[in-house]
Amino acid sequence: MKTRIKHLVLICLGWMFVALGIIGVILPLMPTTIFLILALACFAESSPRFHQMLLNHKWFGPPLRQWQQTHSMRRDIKKKAYLIIILSFAISIAAVWGRLWLQVMLFTIGLILLACLSRVKESD
Template sequence: MRQKIKQYLFISLGWAFVVLGAIGAVVPLLPTTPFLILALACFAENSPRFHNMLLHHRWFGPALQQWEKNHTIRHSVKKKVYLLIIVTFGISITVLWGRPWLQLMLVGICLILLWFISRIKESEHLPP
C-alpha cells in the first residue's frame, strides 16, 4: 500500500514538473529544462513508460538522454539557451519600461540564470 502511494505521488509530481516545463517554454521567468530533468527523475523508478516517453520525445529527448547519461549539455544547446534567456528577458525588461526597480530585478534574475547555465558542463557528443 505504501509503495503504491509513493508511486502515485512521484508520477503526479513528475507530471506537475512536465506541465511547469511546458509553461516554462513560453514564460521567460520559468525554466523548462530543470523541470523536465526533475520529471525524468520522478519517472525513473516509478514509471518506466513515462520515463521512456520523455527520453524519446522529439524535442526534449536528446538533451534529456545526454543529461541522464553524463550530466552535460551540448555547446550548441547552451548557446541557444543563452540567446533565449537574453531575448525573453530583454522583451520583459522593455515591456516594463518606466519601472526601474522591476527592470533591475529582471536584470538580476537574468544574470543569476546565465551564471547557473554557464556552470553546466558541456559536451559536443550526443549519447549513443
C-alpha cells in the same frame, strides 16, 4: 501503503513538471529543460514507462538522454539558451520600463540564470 502513495506523488509531480516544461516552450521566462529533467527524475523513481516515454520523445528525448548519461549539454544548445535568456529578459525589462524595482529584479534573476547555465558542463 507508503510506497503506493510515494509512487502516486512522484507520478503526479512528474506530470506537473512535464506540463510546466511544455508551458516553458511557449513562455520565455519559464525554463523548459529543468522541468523536464525534474520530470525525468520523478519518473525514474515511479514509472519506467513514463521515463522511457520522455527519453524517446522526438524533441525532448535527445537532450534528456544526454543529461541522464553525462550531466552535460551540447555547446550549440547552451549558446541558444544564453541567447533566449538574454533576449527574453531584455524584452521583459523593456516591458516594465519605469518600474525600477521590477527591472532590477528581472536583471538579477537573468544574471542568476546565466550563472547557473554557465556551470553546466558542455559537450560537442
